[in-house]
Amino acid sequence: MTELLTSAQMRAIERAAIESGEVTGLELMERAGRGVVEAIFEEWPELAGTDADSGAGGVDRLAEEGGVAPRPAASPQDICEQKKFRAVVLCGPGNNGGDGFVVARLLKERGWEVEVFLYGDPEKLPPDALENYERWVGNRSIHKWDDNLIEDTLDECEHDLVVDAVFGTGLTRLMPDDTERTWHGFVPRVFSWHQKDRPKYVAVDIPSGICSDSGRNLEGAFPTDLTVSFHRAKIGHYLLPKGPPQGGAVWCGKVVVKDIGLKASYVAGAVRLCDPTKSTLTKFSDTHKYSHGHALILSGGPGRTGAARMAARGALRVGAGLVTLAVPPAAQAEVAAQVTAIMLRRVGDATALAKVLEDARFNAIGLGPALGLDEEAAALVATALEAGRATVLDADALTLLTQDAALFAKLHQNCVLTPHAGEFKRLFPDIAAKLEAAPLKGPAYSKVDATREAAKRAGCVVLFKGPDTVIAAPDGRCSINSAQYERAATWLATAGSGDVLTGFIAGLLARGFDPMQAAETAAWLHVECALEFGPGLIAEDLPEQLPNVLKRLLSRP
Numbered sequence: 001m002t003e004l005l006t007s008a009q010m011r012a013i014e015r016a017a018i019e020s021g022e023v024t025g026l027e028l029m030e031r032a033g034r035g036v037v038e039a040i041f042e043e044w045p046e047l048a049g050t051d052a053d054s055g056a057g058g059v060d061r062l063a064e065e066g067g068v069a070p071r072p073a074a075s076p077q078d079i080c081e082q083k084k085f086r087a088v089v090l091c092g093p094g095n096n097g098g099d100g101f102v103v104a105r106l107l108k109e110r111g112w113e114v115e116v117f118l119y120g121d122p123e124k125l126p127p128d129a130l131e132n133y134e135r136w137v138g139n140r141s142i143h144k145w146d147d148n149l150i151e152d153t154l155d156e157c158e159h160d161l162v163v164d165a166v167f168g169t170g171l172t173r174l175m176p177d178d179t180e181r182t183w184h185g186f187v188p189r190v191f192s193w194h195q196k197d198r199p200k201y202v203a204v205d206i207p208s209g210i211c212s213d214s215g216r217n218l219e220g221a222f223p224t225d226l227t228v229s230f231h232r233a234k235i236g237h238y239l240l241p242k243g244p245p246q247g248g249a250v251w252c253g254k255v256v257v258k259d260i261g262l263k264a265s266y267v268a269g270a271v272r273l274c275d276p277t278k279s280t281l282t283k284f285s286d287t288h289k290y291s292h293g294h295a296l297i298l299s300g301g302p303g304r305t306g307a308a309r310m311a312a313r314g315a316l317r318v319g320a321g322l323v324t325l326a327v328p329p330a331a332q333a334e335v336a337a338q339v340t341a342i343m344l345r346r347v348g349d350a351t352a353l354a355k356v357l358e359d360a361r362f363n364a365i366g367l368g369p370a371l372g373l374d375e376e377a378a379a380l381v382a383t384a385l386e387a388g389r390a391t392v393l394d395a396d397a398l399t400l401l402t403q404d405a406a407l408f409a410k411l412h413q414n415c416v417l418t419p420h421a422g423e424f425k426r427l428f429p430d431i432a433a434k435l436e437a438a439p440l441k442g443p444a445y446s447k448v449d450a451t452r453e454a455a456k457r458a459g460c461v462v463l464f465k466g467p468d469t470v471i472a473a474p475d476g477r478c479s480i481n482s483a484q485y486e487r488a489a490t491w492l493a494t495a496g497s498g499d500v501l502t503g504f505i506a507g508l509l510a511r512g513f514d515p516m517q518a519a520e521t522a523a524w525l526h527v528e529c530a531l532e533f534g535p536g537l538i539a540e541d542l543p544e545q546l547p548n549v550l551k552r553l554l555s556r557p
């Protein structure tokens, strides 16, 4: 799984590399700037051009090299008429701005017409950024930040590129709510004026205004087409905090991570991006070593059995050896008429459930979808938890946990809770309140922080759903299953898809996956199934995609 870093982790890696003498900060900055330029040309090859294509800029360079006589300074009108690529680079007061100066210089060297604006005081720039500022201003102009001037510059003639290098991982506070916040109003105006043929927007490391640890929008973020980060993606690229103003992935466009020559050493406590590892794959293909287990899925009463049936189907397709539906007697005929490979047990009440669970071969339980919210349902949840089996709790089971502290206290380390945002809020109201509070500074409290805190309190794995599903274990392990960027599957938000996820988790628990691994793998497969089917998906389709998805997964090199 890919590590996602916080700003502190990234700084520590950079500091260690610099202190060991492996590399200088200046070299890292040069590589970062070069990485941005590379990524721009990879994304839009039409911008790569050649010096000859790009017109007078190429001549400027030749002139500097002594090849031809320098041409006289061009008027703004002349510049607009020249056929060359144009960029505006917006630089901030820290090292992100430093990267911006490198980008400006490299584009200029390729013959681009580049205008640079600096937000902040040049004298206060950190040393590496200052060095690159000086390399830029050597014989070129730089503008003090001015909204109107930026707007005029972009309006004067068509630009190809706007580079946002105002703030990166060092964004530590909100933009002040006064005239200093001049850059804030700039983007909407540029967008409305350049809607059709607007320049490409590229963010250096992260769109300025987005907190790189939480994805929270500390106001004023520039929505971008491409975000180029370094060494590893940051957590904020993959979280999707609710607005207003919305943050994270919405603003990044597409995230490209460029190698800047830092060692790929293990980062303790890093959040990971879900993607099954080799050992997970082995568990799917090994038919001898692991028991495939027997999952028990609890069904609701008559007219409410569909959710459990879908969960059971998911558990079976994901590879549980056997799946049994525990069904209230009144719903037995309804369920029996609609299942084949899935077995059926009459479970009228908690006593009957306890009796069934005396059979140790039932090694995993899934319960909650359409289970009901009455005392009988609460007793079933209590009995299931007392059995100490690997257990996934969803939907009504989560609501029952919020209503009864004694029931919540029965949660154990083999449990997985799968709340969506509303259920999370009911289960952990104080934690949700922290997440909802407007951030006052960076790094801001994040969905990762919230899920880790919840898992610790519950003493079990918590899978907090969303396009940015966060999964955390009480020991601090944490991962994000992203349904964004190339894995965007908005059609997964369909009735019953959560029931299928419960089934996937129960099936993997039955197969012997530990709770964290079961939750991560199930969440990942769930999105893969949605992508496999495409738009028009209904929840019943999800388990049926698994054979293809697993075939593809197992044939991966």
Ligand SMILES: NC(=O)C1=CN([C@@H]2O[C@H](COP(=O)(O)OP(=O)(O)OC[C@H]3O[C@@H](n4cnc5c(N)ncnc54)[C@H](O)[C@@H]3O)[C@@H](O)[C@H]2O)[C@@H](O)CC1
Pocket (backbone or CB within 6 Å): 014, 025, 026, 028, 029, 030, 032, 092, 093, 094, 095, 096, 097, 098, 099, 126, 128, 166, 167, 168, 169, 170, 171, 172, 173, 174, 175, 176, 204, 205, 206, 230
């Ligand atoms: N040597 C390094 O450390 C490297 C850093 N790199 C770049 O450096 C960035 C991090 O640099 P920094 O740590 O200097 O941080 P930033 O450049 O992200 O921003 C820090 C500056 O912004 C100010 N600031 C923060 N929040 C503000 C707000 N709301 N309003 C006004 N000013 C605010 C801070 O006081 C500080 O001056 C990375 O994102 C990356 O782009 C890369 O060049 C790779 C190498």
Ligand SMILES: [K+]
Pocket (backbone or CB within 6 Å): 096, 164, 165, 166, 167, 168, 203, 204, 205, 206, 207, 208
């Ligand atoms: K930026």
